[in-house]
Amino acid sequence: MQVEMVVFDMAGTTIDEDNIVYKTLQKSINEHGIEVTLNQVLAIGAGQEKLNAIKDVIKVYGSADDLIKANDIFELFKISLATAYEAFPITSIADAEDVLLTLRSQNIKVVLNTGYDKNTANFILNKIQWRQFYHYDLLVTASDVKNSRPAPDMIQFAMNLFSMEDAGKIVKIGDSKIDIEEGKNAKCLYSIGVTTGAQTKTQLEEAAPDFIIDNLKELFSILKLD
Secondary structure, eight states: OOOOEEEEESBTTTEEOTTHHHHHHHHHHHTTTOOOOHHHHHHHHTTSOHHHHHHHHHHHHSOTGGGGGHHHHHHHHHHHHHHHHHHSOOEEOTTHHHHHHHHHHTTOEEEEEESSOHHHHHHHHHHTTOOBTTTBSEEEEGGGSSSOTTSSHHHHHHHHHTTOOOGGGEEEEESSHHHHHHHHHTTOSEEEEETTSSSOHHHHHTTOOSEEESSTTHHHHHHTOO
């Protein structure tokens, strides 16, 4: 079957930001008196819309009373992340740009989707100088849809925009279990995990992906592209 669209996660999949988003999330939670490690934040929150990630981390490592701090933590996180991103040298993941351009040259739609809000996602893309209609066809963020991952809303948003009815012609790829679950819930042809980001191969295997790859160029052999 001819694949018509590939949906890529951003941080850890196409964008190399050294887990700064989750380091900032961890620090913001810690500053409100809830002790969690980076690995704990990654295991629970990777790939999620960030307020939901904060709430889920608190449910496991905080108390019921701590949940009332979630919105304050989220506001601190957004301010701290903006400052961190201004200073941090964000780059694209190895070979990501070549992969996106190759797919588009073969008339395959490239969609970026993310648990970031729209402003943060656009800031990152501007910083690495990726342009819509050259590097990618569409950006879909958590702020564009009602339900965040693992719900299929972001993928369905893209399908509706491009008048696609068959998710069996779509591939989803991401670096977290929640990315894989999103692709499965959307009924994509393949839901693929990549080991360049937030979670390990062992963690990705828990979501039963169709493939796990170590480099985005491995996508070409899966899709049987030259």
